[in-house]
Amino acid sequence: MTGSVDLVNSYLDCGLPPVCRTGRTLCAIYVQVDPFSNHPAAISANILYYIGDGIANGGPQPKFPFNAKKYVYFFP
Secondary structure, three states: OOOOOHHHOOOOOOOOOOOOOOOEEEEEOOOEEOOOOOOOOOOOHHHEEEEEEEEHHHOOOOOOOOOOOOOOEEEE
16 A cells, blocks of 8 residues: 555555455555556445554454454554
8 A cells, every 4th residue: 555545546456365464554455446447446434444443453354243354454
């Protein structure tokens, strides 16, 4: 990621699952990708919430329920 967390142009689809997991620096997000630009189609309010919560808590989000798919990952 480069730039602001709320701008789609700050992200690129790398096509690989993230190797990062926990920390306080944003590493990866799972969102729908615009096939024409290789950037996310949109950054939803939920993803922005997960980013903020993950930075505060240092772990993948959503945190609850425990078995929920994680959409935001971090590294130390």
